[in-house]
Amino acid sequence: MSELTAPTGQEPALRAVPRADGSAPLALVLGGTGYIGGRLVPRLRGAGYRVRVLARDPARLAAFPWGGDVEVVAGSADDAAAMAEAVRGVDVLYYLVHSMAAGPGFDTADLRAAETVADAAAAASVRRLVYLGGLHPAGGDLSPHLRSRVAVGEVFLRSAVPTLVLQAGVVIGSGSASFEMVRHLTEVLPYMPAPRWVRNRIQPISVRDVLYYLLSAARVDADVNLAVDIGGPDVLRYGQMMNGYAVEAGLPQRAIASLPVFTPGLASHWVNLVTPIPRAIARPLVASLQNECVMDDHAIDDLIPLPEGGLMPYRRAVALALGRVAADDVETSWQDAEVLGAPSDPLPSDPEWAGRTVYVDERSALTSAAPERLWAVIAGIGGENGWYSTPVLWAVRGWMDKVAGGVGLARGRRSRSRVSVGDVIDFWRVETVEEGQVLRLRAEMKVPGQAWLELRATAADGGSRYDQRAVFFPRGLAGRLYWLAVLPFHGFVFRGMANRIIATAEAEAAGAPAAGRRKSA
Template identity: 80%
Template sequence: MDDLSSPTGREPALTARPREDGRAPRALVIGATGYIGGRLVPRLLAAGYDVRVLARDPARVVAFEWGSRVDVVAGDATDAAAVGRAVRDVDVLYYLVHSMSAGKGFADADLRAAETVAAAAAAASVGRIVYLGGLHPDGVKLSPHLRSRVEVGEVFLHSGVPSLVLQAGVVIGSGSASFEMVRHLTEVLPYMPAPKWVRNRIQPIAVRDVLHYLLGAARVPADVNRAVDIGGPDVLRYGQMMNGYAVEAGLHQRPIAALPVLTPRLASHWVNLVTPIPRSIARPLVESLQNECVMKDHDVDALIPPPEDGLTAYRAAVRLALGRLETDSIETSWQDAEVLGVPSDPLPSDPDWAGRVVFTDVREATTSAPPDALWRVIEGIGGENGWYSSPLLWAIRGWMDRLVGGIGLARGRRSKARLGVGDALDFWRVEAIEPGSFLRLRAEMKVPGLAWLELRASPDAAGSRYDQRAVFFPLGLAGRLYWLAVLPFHGFIFAGMASRIAAAAEAEVAEPQKLSEATPSP
């Protein structure tokens, strides 16, 4: 999905300017293991910056692909000694931390951290501070979290260090808490009873455009010290955002009813009930949506020109977040795994509840047969050979598929012994094959989602090991209910399949041996 060798496709105009002594400029990122920071660091490296990070837990930095390429200072933003070490010889400081706690005292803690960083940056003569704040209207009562972000921005603007506060609204990208709330609410609820704020206007921005502005912020003139709004090209109501997501995700648009009785507290409980987003995260997200968040002006354009190919429209940003565009995309919660091929693992910076819902059924078995014998069984699966588990259950599944207009099991297979990419295999299609070791099948039966079946043979001390994984990406609520409905049958189908394939490999080895023993010697 995402090409880190050319992280956004937009960097040439935003490459680092060398210092007067010819050395690369140094960037300090505070919040490097967060959602934005984890995506900004590799782009700073690609743009030519020498990057240092301040991390409470340096072990988390090591988990990133870029972890070995940055200088790590242990500590957090409230540790004056650690911050003092981190800001030495720094040209630009990115401050990308903000508490999402709903508990008391978070605003004071955020303020103390900002004041500690601002004081250290001024003492070390840091060239610039860049802070990612929140888009907000003027002259109205703000939620506690938005108000805290404004206060933090003011600390930097009065620090004596030239500062640029970029005020962004809802960030669209897989792993972004705001986007994940849109994703999960839309996918789970066919009908959406919602607070009246679903009618509020919002100006979302793609994460790739946020990174564009963050990179550009390092190069604004030294006398710039101000806050600017940033946003994408679309101004939408929250309900329109949800239905825009539904269209891009292949779902029906959701009827939405705005209910005046849902307070932020009740709404956050509701979000926590129907989505995996913790209430401590849901509540500040909901509270921040009480006011319309639209750019007041476009002053940012005079400081950081928009990308040459333009800002990303909302639905295009959703497609990127869903991995639907294969070029110039930005890494989100899912990465293509070279061997497995289907999206698998989130970035280390993403929360556990981020990313699309994925259901899996994993089985394994060992056999005394060598890997080549096991592979012959795997490659011969389906068609007349069957699926090495209850023939009746497989037949019923085929009949069910035919009843809803699918292809059923009637296609069989082209060759009894060999498979190639693109071959039809009953109601599957061969999507990838590594002869001797790996087979991935993509389901072509009628299901509310996307499904794969992966079969692998590998050497083992006892002979060989068989690994089997079924992967299902549910489409909306129907997909989740479908998985729950078939889950009881997986114990019969997939468990039996794994053990019988291993046994079939042993039988294939034993049969030639028996034949050899029965043949008289010349």
């Protein structure tokens, strides 16, 4: 079974057990539009469950591919009337609601919502309640966020509904707030002055394994009512997690200095300054890191067997979150990264600060030239035909690449008019060809990151539409500085390219000579 798609819910051990009448059991997900919930719902459906989702704003479900395949109840967890409707006929209830970014009084709101849900579930004779809580040390002074999650778990454990509380620490997957903090801190800072908590031990767990445990929790024995720790196979210090990320991302190891001057409040300001994570999210994350988050016991192993192939190691989880193909470690194209379907892939509803940093330059225009004429110009780009913009800048970029040990512009292209996947075009390689429509080139020049250029022709009223997109995934601070350095030239290069490609297509459609191509190269 591929690590990219596990768990899909198709393993026999995760399949739903039909009701006595043979019908599929009903799962209610609270927090279905959140990070974990949005990934759990399709796996529940794949395992044979009917799924109902409680949502404050049902319109948000339209962002999910499965949004039209679930029952929806409008409301919130602290609304007794909405909960009474939501739990009707439910077999298993998943509580994935957390007040991560809430202000003062969030702990009281958390308790009120948990009590409302527990009462409603008991009244409806729900068979199983599953709560995803936070991994924490036994005893000791916990952060307000962790204390609240422990208190919510205790409400459910005291209820009349058999409850399994799964206590997880740092979840590794694109979009997870904890992972995004690791990602952005590591990529932006080659040297990091850090609080003492970088030396604390943490037991991260991949989102794949969290989903596996959540699915499995629906099938534990009916008399199980307890809280258990879950974690991956690696116990690391936070600094080791950052450097493990650096290795998988192709970055140098980061120098990390532990300083005693960072209070949780100051550290959250620092995280907010150097990453896109909002301070309202950064503060509870940082506060929780004051505690070591390591499993105190392995009682989970007596309830749920390990997933096929074992728990995922930290660095493999990072590689998955970065969009690498687990089977052969070949990096995907930027387009593939959006459709892999792995549990760690971004979802449309994930916050804007989630996922890798991507810089994009987009140009679009309508032209009177027919799509096939526009495509002919696109398919012939580069080599002797040139790049249709500011020849001096292209020549300088090719020379710089050559000096840096790259291939430069000397490779040309095999054919002036035909293009195939795998072809070389100067310092690009053809990654995708959709004949008559799309040409995608992957950069083979020396750059601190990954770059693509996509050119597209589509039919439009009376002619065609030209779309041009340059995509850059920066690697570390150097990649971000590189993009900022070349940004002023994009107006000359990319705008000029779009204008001249359209002009050439229109001129050739009118029967004018195409000699202007080489002049612009």
